[in-house]
Amino acid sequence: MPELPEVEVVRRGLAEHVVGRTIAEITLSGARVARRHLAGPADLIDRVQGCRVVAADRRGKYLWLVLDQSGDEAHALVMHLGMSGQLLVQDPQTTAPRHQHALVTFDDGASLLRFVDQRTFGGLALTDLVPDPAPGDLSAHRYGIPEPITHIAPDPFESVFDRAAVIARMRSRTSAVKRVLLDQSVVSGIGNIYADEALWRAGVHGSRSCDAMTGPALGRILDHARDVMSDALSQGGTSFDALYVNVNGASGYFDRSLDVYGQTGRPCSRCATPIARERFMNRSSHFCPVCQRKR
DNA sequence: CCCGGATCCTGCTGGC
DNA sequence: TGCCAGCAGGATCCGG
Numbered sequence: 001m002p003e004l005p006e007v008e009v010v011r012r013g014l015a016e017h018v019v020g021r022t023i024a025e026i027t028l029s030g031a032r033v034a035r036r037h038l039a040g041p042a043d044l045i046d047r048v049q050g051c052r053v054v055a056a057d058r059r060g061k062y063l064w065l066v067l068d069q070s071g072d073e074a075h076a077l078v079m080h081l082g083m084s085g086q087l088l089v090q091d092p093q094t095t096a097p098r099h100q101h102a103l104v105t106f107d108d109g110a111s112l113l114r115f116v117d118q119r120t121f122g123g124l125a126l127t128d129l130v131p132d133p134a135p136g137d138l139s140a141h142r143y144g145i146p147e148p149i150t151h152i153a154p155d156p157f158e159s160v161f162d163r164a165a166v167i168a169r170m171r172s173r174t175s176a177v178k179r180v181l182l183d184q185s186v187v188s189g190i191g192n193i194y195a196d197e198a199l200w201r202a203g204v205h206g207s208r209s210c211d212a213m214t215g216p217a218l219g220r221i222l223d224h225a226r227d228v229m230s231d232a233l234s235q236g237g238t239s240f241d242a243l244y245v246n247v248n249g250a251s252g253y254f255d256r257s258l259d260v261y262g263q264t265g266r267p268c269s270r271c272a273t274p275i276a277r278e279r280f281m282n283r284s285s286h287f288c289p290v291c292q293r294k295r
Numbered sequence: 296c297c298c299g300g301a302t303c304c305t306g307c308t309g310g311c
Numbered sequence: 312t313g314c315c316a317g318c319a320g321g322a323t324c325c326g327g
Contacts (some may be wrong), residue, residue: 003321034306061321083321084305100307119304121321175298184322191320207299241307244320261320284318302324308317 002081002099004155004189005232006252007061010087013247014056014065017089021106022052023067028124033101036148037125044126048077048104051248055143060155060188063087066129066143071203076129076146082121088114089247118243132160155189156226167218170210177213178206179281181225190225193238193261196286198225200260205292206285229240231257260286 026048028034034041051067054074056065068283077264079087088097089111092181096103102115102124115124120169124155139158154161173180181195190198199206204217232238236252240262245251255262259269264277268288276289 006320080322081320082304083319117304118306119319119321120302164315180297182321185309193320204325240320271307298327300325303322305319307319310316311314 002061002083003191003194003232003238003242004060004157005194005229005254006237006239007058007063007081007189008233009237009246009252010081010114011056011058011063012085013089014063014113017111017247018065018106019053019056020212021108021110022050023048024105024107025049026105027103029101032120033117033123034125036123037127044124047075047126051075054169057141057143059141059145059158060152062146062149062152062188062190064146067126074129074143076127076143078127078146078148078166079115080119080122082119082123084119084243085115085117085122086114086115086243086245087247088245088249090114152184153186153188156187156229157189158221163189163219163222166222167215170218171213171215173210175210176207176280177204177210177218177221178285180210181206181221181279187225189229192283192285193258194225194229194232196261197228197259198222199292200286200288203291205287205294206280207294249292260288262286 026045029043031041034044037044051069053065054068055066062080064078067075067077084231092112097116098161099118100114104113115117127146127148130147132145132218169186178195183192202221232254235254238254239251240255260275263275265274268275271287271290273290275286277284277286
């Protein structure tokens with residue numbers, strides 16, 4: 001379940017159901033799910049065993065469990081859901097679903113954690129935690145940031161998010177504004193749905209070049225991105241089908257509130273012009289041809 | 296460094 | 312009915 005609101009829904013589920021428990025064992029089906037763990041799957045399996053889950057943390061679309069093994073430095077089990085990943089907390093009596101790639105059991109013998117991923121773009125890795133290069137609120141990311149994701153920029157909900165710096169960085173880019181919104185090293189958490197929704201709310205066409213836009217205009221887009229993701233989170237996220245669910249397998253409801261994404265041909269809720277869809281960056285972009293002029 | 300495009304996968308849908 | 316092109320919420324890697 002890809003974008004920030006959906007990942008945050010999952011993080012909350014892990015905080016409720018997994019934090020505080022001690023891992024008995026992790027089982028991987030095949031090597032692909034741990035391909036980002038450079039020391040290999042056997043190393044991950046060995047080192048996760050017996051660790052206590054201290055926290056469930058997130059930056060953008062990346063999620064990690066802070067693991068503590070007595071007498072050792074804390075590590076992070078980093079998880080990315082890719083396009084189709086799910087984390088499910090289920091009763092031990094349940095059977096493994098199709099496309100399960102990892103299974104975590106706990107020493108209390110209660111619920112277990114399944115990593116399920118149809119398209120296998122997601123994955124797991126056990127990594128070191130490094131201090132946040134730009135620490136803000138000490139309560140946020142107090143255990144640090146996983147080393148492999150230090151290139152991921154803060155998301156708009158973090159206290160370290162520097163709105164002015166992000167705007168300045170965007171203005172220096174010659175790419176289309178939608179491409180830059182999707183660049184996780186500039187601002188993280190925004191994906192194809194919320195980029196389209198934010199651009200519609202701002203009345204800007206995604207193909208407009210960043211360097212041709214004013215700072216305030218870029219700021220409005222960023223604010224809309226934060227707001228639309230906040231709205232989505234309050235509805236439990238966006239899901240069109242059973243692929244995008246929380247740890248209990250339940251869907252969110254924000255699909256009913258989308259203004260442009262997946263609304264091709266439907267009337268724009270501001271001006272009634274049919275919503276258009278175009279290919280852009282090997283994916284679909286949805287926009288109102290009247291509210292969002294290309295120039 | 297930034298830019299644009301190709302690539303990794305599986306499954307579903309819609310048009311012929 | 313069957314087949315196949317096109318599409319799906321993402322990140323990374325590569326040549327330019």
